Amino acid sequence: MAAMIEIGAIDNDQMLLEGMSAWMSRLPDITLTALAVSVDEFLAATRRPRIVILDLNLENFTDPADNVRRLVAVGHTVVVVSVIPDPVYIAATTEAGASAYVLKANNLGVLADVIRQVAAGETPMTTEHAFWLGRDARPERPHLSAREREVLVSYGSGCTVEAVGRVLGIAPGTVRTYLDRIKEKYARAGRPIEHRVQFLDRAREDGFGRGRLPPK
Amino acid sequence: MHSQFHDLSDRLPEDVEQALTNAVSEALTNVTKHAGTDEAWLTAVGGDGGVTLKVVDRGRGFRPEAVNPGRGLLRELRHCVVEVGGRVAIDSAPDQGTMVEVSWRR
CATH class of the missing domain: 1.10.10 (Arc Repressor Mutant, subunit A)
Incomplete structure (x- = not known):
């Protein structure tokens, strides 16, 4: 059997965290072992899986790109997820070193596939990620x-x-x-x-x- | 259906809006009827006083040269878009899905 992929999730939506946790528990190869509502809380935890699912907007006035940068700086692989696809922040978090972007409207199967790919060292690009990078109109792009x-x-x-x-x-x-x-x-x-x-x-x-x- | 929209602030003339909406729903009907898949991607992108809509599926596709352009849904779709000054591009190959692109510029 393949090695278990351990992941963490940072999201201010408690209901989503619990739902994701319940859904992941049925997967034979992915286990969610750390939940946090902020990057601070996650980084303060003793158990920090390398792969982290991070909500684009944590609604705590933190900058999405800063959040990604802080996690990447200490060695995490970050998969950004969001309900609303904000093109500026999707581009900025990609620049900050996020490994993938997944729209929350997708089913959890898409997220699980992306997690498996990043765990295998690949750099998956979702359709939505490509769409929004293709719409990047920032002067500094x-x-x-x-x-x-x-x-x-x-x-x-x-x-x-x-x-x-x-x-x-x-x-x-x-x-x-x-x-x-x-x-x-x-x-x-x-x-x-x-x-x-x-x-x-x-x-x-x-x-x-x-x-x-x-x-x- | 997976959909992404961007920069659609411009209001289009009513007949154009109607024609493009019809074309997109025809294209989606086509996916349901012929593509052998229940998944489709719809994108709509505005700007420059126009709009580009795409309906993409990853279904069974077809050989465009083998389909008589004067027949069926594709003709209907093309006809209503061209009538309001728009353009239609259709691309497909067996087992590689179908892409229908409908665009209109002022």
Whole structure:
């Protein structure tokens, strides 16, 4: 039998947490072991599963992207869920490093599939996630190539990767590569600071002095 | 049905609204009748004084070149949209689902 996937959930909706908990308990491969109504509460808990389902709007005046960033910073894999698809926050949480986005209108089976994929180290893209990233009109959005946009819009309208590939004349595997690359572009746009830290780390490893600035 | 809507603040002329609504419901009826699936994706996106609606399914699909364009639901659908100055694109292949795109610009 495959290893049990342990997850946590952060949502201010108590009824949803309980419902999800009850539904998950019937699954043979996923177990929900930590429930919290805020990121603070979750981070203060002693048992913190790596994979966390996070509600986009916790209704406690916290910033959704900050919530994702705080969890990702301490090593969590975050799956964002929401009732209302807010395009600005979906884009911002993707940049903050969320691994997937699932609309709550989907049934829990969709969520379970996404959890299995992220547990396997994959980077699933739901139809809704693609649709809203395709509508990202923020001035600071990452630059996508014309082909990347076509893939995003076509996949976001509900087409399978096979259908997208056929319409655009590319292989289904290439469609997946494009989707991965788009998500990677978002994640990269969201971590300029991490880049600098990595650069300094590398500079240090390479034997540069601690105070030395990286060469221009 | 999975549906996503964005930027639909513009009010369309009444005859256009009627034609597009008819076309979408025809497309959805088509899914129920022919696609062999009970799932469909509806998206509607506005902006630039127009709108683009898509009905997508992941059902059995068909070979577009093998279907006489002068017949059936597809003709009805195309006819009512073209009449109000809109456009229709239909894409399908066996076992790869069907995509019907209906758009209108001012």
